[in-house]
Each structure stands twice: as C-alpha cells, then as structure tokens.
Amino acid sequence: MLSVFMAVLRRDLLLAWRRRSDVLTALGFFLLVTSLFPLGVGPEPDQLAQIAGGVMWVAALLATLLSVSRLFESDEADGTLEQMLLSVEPLAVIVLAKVCAYWLLTGLPLVLIAPLIALQFSLTPDETLIVCASLLIGTPTLSLLGAIGASLTLGLRGGGALIALLVLPLYIPVLIFGAGAIDRWRAGLEVGSNLALLAACLLVALAVAPVASAAALRIAQD
Amino acid sequence: MAEATVPLISAHALACTRGSARLFAGLELAVGEGELLQVGGANGSGKTSLLRILCGLSEAESGELRWGGEPVKKAKDAWRAGLLYLGHRNAVKDDFTPLENLRASAAIAGEALGEDTALRALVDIGLGARLDVPARNLSQGQRRRVALARLLCGTRARLWILDEPFTALDVRAVAQLAGAMADHIRGGGAVIYTTHQPVEIDASRRALLNLDDYAC
Numbered sequence: 001m002l003s004v005f006m007a008v009l010r011r012d013l014l015l016a017w018r019r020r021s022d023v024l025t026a027l028g029f030f031l032l033v034t035s036l037f038p039l040g041v042g043p044e045p046d047q048l049a050q051i052a053g054g055v056m057w058v059a060a061l062l063a064t065l066l067s068v069s070r071l072f073e074s075d076e077a078d079g080t081l082e083q084m085l086l087s088v089e090p091l092a093v094i095v096l097a098k099v100c101a102y103w104l105l106t107g108l109p110l111v112l113i114a115p116l117i118a119l120q121f122s123l124t125p126d127e128t129l130i131v132c133a134s135l136l137i138g139t140p141t142l143s144l145l146g147a148i149g150a151s152l153t154l155g156l157r158g159g160g161a162l163i164a165l166l167v168l169p170l171y172i173p174v175l176i177f178g179a180g181a182i183d184r185w186r187a188g189l190e191v192g193s194n195l196a197l198l199a200a201c202l203l204v205a206l207a208v209a210p211v212a213s214a215a216a217l218r219i220a221q222d
Numbered sequence: 223m224a225e226a227t228v229p230l231i232s233a234h235a236l237a238c239t240r241g242s243a244r245l246f247a248g249l250e251l252a253v254g255e256g257e258l259l260q261v262g263g264a265n266g267s268g269k270t271s272l273l274r275i276l277c278g279l280s281e282a283e284s285g286e287l288r289w290g291g292e293p294v295k296k297a298k299d300a301w302r303a304g305l306l307y308l309g310h311r312n313a314v315k316d317d318f319t320p321l322e323n324l325r326a327s328a329a330i331a332g333e334a335l336g337e338d339t340a341l342r343a344l345v346d347i348g349l350g351a352r353l354d355v356p357a358r359n360l361s362q363g364q365r366r367r368v369a370l371a372r373l374l375c376g377t378r379a380r381l382w383i384l385d386e387p388f389t390a391l392d393v394r395a396v397a398q399l400a401g402a403m404a405d406h407i408r409g410g411g412a413v414i415y416t417t418h419q420p421v422e423i424d425a426s427r428r429a430l431l432n433l434d435d436y437a438c
Contacts, residue, residue: 011329014322015318078314080313082309084330085279086331
C-alpha cells in the first residue's frame with residue numbers, strides 16, 4: 001500500500017517537473033490576484049492589513065479551484081485511470097497520493113510565497129506567521145475537497161463551472177476559520193481554536209475525501 | 223469450451239445496455255486455464271463493453287459474473303489480481319520514456335517490476351533503440367508497444383483481456399504479440415481478446431464468441 005502511494009506520488013511529481021509551466025499557473029494566479037488588491041483598494045496600511053487575511057484566503061481558494069479540475073484529466077484521457085481502477089491496491093490510496101502530489105505542487109508554493117504577499121498588505125511578522133500557519137493547515141483541505149469535485153465532474157462538458165458550484169460551498173468553513181484566525185489575532189483574541197478547527201477540517205477531509213473521490217471515479221468510468 | 227475444471231471467469235445471462243440501445247442479452251461464456259477466446263462481432267456490437275464488464279470497469283445491466291466459480295463481488299481481490307486489461311487507450315504518458323512508462327504502469331497495478339526485467343521486455347518488443355525518447359516522439363505503433371511490453375514482464379495475471387491489441391502494430395510486432403499470447407496460454411494462462419485482423423494464435427483450446435448472435 002505504501003509502495004503504490006510512493007510510486008504514484010513520485011510519478012506525479014516527475015510528470016509535473018517535465019511540464020513545469022502547468023504548475024506555475026495556480027501560483028501566478030494567486031500572486032496576481034493578491035497583488036491587485038493593494039492597487040485597487042489604495043495604499044492605506046490599516047485598511048490593507050484589515051482585508052489581508054480574507055483576500056489571501058479567497059485567492060488561495062480560487063487558485064485551487066482553478067487548477068484542481070485538471071487533477072484526473074490527463075490520466076482519464078490517456079487511459080491510466082482505467083489501470084488505476086483495476087489495480088489491486090485501494091483506489092483511495094492512489095487518489096490520496098495524487099492529491100498529496102497536487103498539494104506539494106500548488107498548495108505548498110502558496111504557503112511559501114505568502115510572506116511576500118503579506119509585505120504588500122503591511123502585515124506585522126506575527127500576523128504573517130498566523131496567515132502562513134492557517135494556509136499551511138487549510139490548503140491541504142482545499143486540495144482534498146477539490147479532488148471530490150474533480151472526480152465528480154470528470155469528463156463533463158463545462159466541468160470547470162460545475163466544480164465551482166459543487167466545491168465552493170464545502171470551502172466555506174475552511175475559509176471562515178482560516179481568514180478568521182488573523183482577525184482574531186488583530187482583535188487580541190487567541191487564535192489556537194481557529195487553527196485547531198482548521199486541523200479538524202483537515203482530518204475529516206483526509207478520512208472522507210479519498211474514499212468519496214475514488215467512488216466517484218468508479219462511477220465516472222462506467 | 224471444456225467445463226471439466228472450474229473456469230477462471232464465467233458469465234451467465236449477461237446483458238448490456240449503452241445509452242438507450244441494448245447491445246446484447248443472455249450472453250454465456252466461460253474461459254478456463256489454457257484457453258483462448260476471441261470476441262467477434264460487427265462494429266458497435268458491444269465487444270469493448272463486454273471486455274470492460276469482464277474486468278469490472280463497467281457494470282452489466284443484468285446477469286452474473288463469476289471468478290473461479292465465485293461471484294466477483296466475493297472474490298474481488300482475486301479477480302483484480304488475476305487479470306490484466308489493455309484497452310484502446312495505451313495509458314502511456316507523453317512526458318515519460320518507455321522505461322518510465324512501463325515501470326509506472328506496473329507500480330500502479332501494484333506489481334513490483336525490476337529495471338532489468340523492464341528493460342529486457344522493452345528490448346524484446348523492439349524499442350531498444352528508443353529507450354531514452356519521451357513517448358510524445360514515438361509513433362502510434364511504438365506507443366502501443368510500450369503498453370504491450372507489460373505482457374512480456376511476467377505479470378502475475380492469469381487472464382489477459384486485450385481490446386484490439388494488434389491495432390497499429392507492424393507485421394513483426396503482431397507475430398511477436400501472438401507468440402506472447404500463445405506462450406501465456408501454454409503456461410496455463412487464458413486470453414480474451416478482440417481483433418478485426420486475421421491473426422493466427424497457436425492455442426489448442428480456442429473459442430470464438432460472436433456477439434452478433436446475442437444482439438437484440
């Protein structure tokens with residue numbers, strides 16, 4: 001089970017390395033959208049710091065939505081997905097490996113670049129740390145939930161719009177807890193509870209999403 | 223078809239509907255060790271649908287499927303481990319070399335495949351000179367060979383289900399694949415395949431299933 005997980009993870013990372021430009025789209029989107037806000041709202045430091053958490057979280061969410069629809073697309077197009085369904089290994093493990101690779105390629109870069117974005121919003125180092133921590137715990141949940149949407153809309157025309165309708169409602173709790181963390185900090189409240197709730201969301205998604213996504217893939221291939 | 227031993231796979235009263243069209247109904251088949259079954263029929267008669275049902279990618283509308291005499295729902299693990307399916311699509315990644323493709327597909331299937339065995343299979347199937355070339359630069363026939371190299375790696379699968387395996391292959395590769403299928407059958411394996419090409423495969427127990435006979 002572990003060997004197939006590692007094999008699929010390595011395979012997806014290697015494939016992404018061979019087509020680097022695909023990976024950079026989500027990151028570029030995140031960078032651009034977050035940079036538009038200081039330009040649009042104006043350079044008022046207080047105002048920017050106020051909206052920073054929300055803006056970064058919504059941008060991360062949309063960046064995930066933009067790229068996650070392609071999670072199974074190429075495997076389905078070339079027939080690899082059939083072979084995954086026929087594997088003796090549990091499909092959920094293969095899905096989990098694909099989601100892990102996806103998060104390493106699109107989620108983690110967002111977390112790593114977030115401190116740079118935080119500068120534009122004139123956040124203090126403490127505030128930056130909290131935004132990064134919330135993104136670090138929250139983005140894997142976004143990837144996992146996105147995988148459910150990606151497998152449900154696989155092979156549908158106009159799947160891109162549909163996946164937004166399916167997945168965005170599921171993102172709402174993550175958005176509230178994630179963006180709420182920095183607001184609580186700025187209000188002088190403790191943020192541990194918000195991060196703990198984000199972690200709880202992640203655990204639930206970890207338990208449910210691979211299985212749900214695997215079931216949806218089996219139906220989609222029928 | 224000989225019924226002396228329990229067949230590897232058998233289907234009873236199988237019916238399949240695609241969209242609003244009923245493709246076949248009341249289909250019976252049994253394939254045991256050392257047997258070769260060619261599925262024939264006109265275009266659109268449901269050959270691919272039947273093969274996908276047999277390997278579990280699609281659900282039959284009605285009827286029962288048994289693996290080793292047991293309903294497949296009970297013998298799911300043995301069923302999955304016991305068959306190898308190669309469909310129309312090659313499951314070959316454009317960005318991978320033949321060797322990377324072969325090892326990745328073995329890993330996805332859950333089989334360990336050493337580099338030596340993989341290399342030998344690729345050289346045997348005539349890709350020795352193209353080992354470092356990404357699959358995007360290979361011809362259609364060569365990409366097909368990358369997928370078919372799985373069959374030469376000594377898989378644990380006893381039943382091969384091959385959908386149009388000879389498509390896009392040249393004469394030499396066709397003969398080689400026919401030889402590999404014959405070897406597999408001699409070694410106690412079984413093969414179910416479809417083809418529109420007249421290819422002679424050396425097997426003592428062979429059968430032809432014509433889906434036109436079961437059309438609705």
